[in-house]
Amino acid sequence: MTTDLRDHLRAEFRWTDPGQGYLVSDRSGWWRSPTILAGVGDALADLFRAARPTVVVSPEVTGFLVGPLVARALGAGFVEAYRAGARLPIAEPMIWAEVPSDHRGKKQELGVRRQLITPDDRVLVVDDWAATGAQARALRSLFGNSYVGTAVIVNECPPPLADELTLRGLLTAADIDPDQTFG
Numbered sequence: 001m002t003t004d005l006r007d008h009l010r011a012e013f014r015w016t017d018p019g020q021g022y023l024v025s026d027r028s029g030w031w032r033s034p035t036i037l038a039g040v041g042d043a044l045a046d047l048f049r050a051a052r053p054t055v056v057v058s059p060e061v062t063g064f065l066v067g068p069l070v071a072r073a074l075g076a077g078f079v080e081a082y083r084a085g086a087r088l089p090i091a092e093p094m095i096w097a098e099v100p101s102d103h104r105g106k107k108q109e110l111g112v113r114r115q116l117i118t119p120d121d122r123v124l125v126v127d128d129w130a131a132t133g134a135q136a137r138a139l140r141s142l143f144g145n146s147y148v149g150t151a152v153i154v155n156e157c158p159p160p161l162a163d164e165l166t167l168r169g170l171l172t173a174a175d176i177d178p179d180q181t182f183g
């Protein structure tokens, strides 16, 4: 099942060239595919099912799309991790983590409503992509021993970094190599 899904993910992924001197990932084909939308939650959940996560936490914005699919597949809840400054202030008490310089070279902060995570929770971080692992590292720092790992669709992190962050993915950089998939 996951092998089929990986084939679909590869087939529906595109690199695009907006003319700025670098390629940009286009993931819209994933969400447009009923097959991928129906299967990706389970496929990502399977990477960590044994750890019995009770809650999925995802950074905005694409994480807000993928995270709930995984939470649904696990029978877990979902909590948003907001990017500081991206929207109107949040009134509830928050816990904030500094995100080290990420794949865009930007430093930022990710925040979660404090009361939504309890000491008994087992937290799975979910995102569409990991490049430098900066979002995963920041979110792990918020949850201590409650953090069980990070599940992503594309894992571009070098294996030692992925191991250190307990980060697992469905595709690697080789699966979406621009030399193979662009054009």
Ligand SMILES: O=P(O)(O)OC[C@H]1O[C@H](OP(=O)(O)OP(=O)(O)O)[C@H](O)[C@@H]1O
Pocket: 059, 060, 061, 062, 063, 101, 102, 103, 104, 127, 128, 129, 130, 131, 132, 133, 134, 135, 136
């Ligand atoms: O491993 P890292 O270096 O932390 O990079 C991974 C992050 O980069 C992307 O976010 P981005 O804000 O670029 O895209 P989005 O707006 O689609 O969420 C992706 O969704 C991850 O959140």
Ligand SMILES: Nc1ncnc2[nH]cnc12
Pocket: 024, 025, 103, 129, 130, 131
């Ligand atoms: N969406 C994305 N997230 C992280 N790194 C990327 N590199 C190219 N596209 C990316």
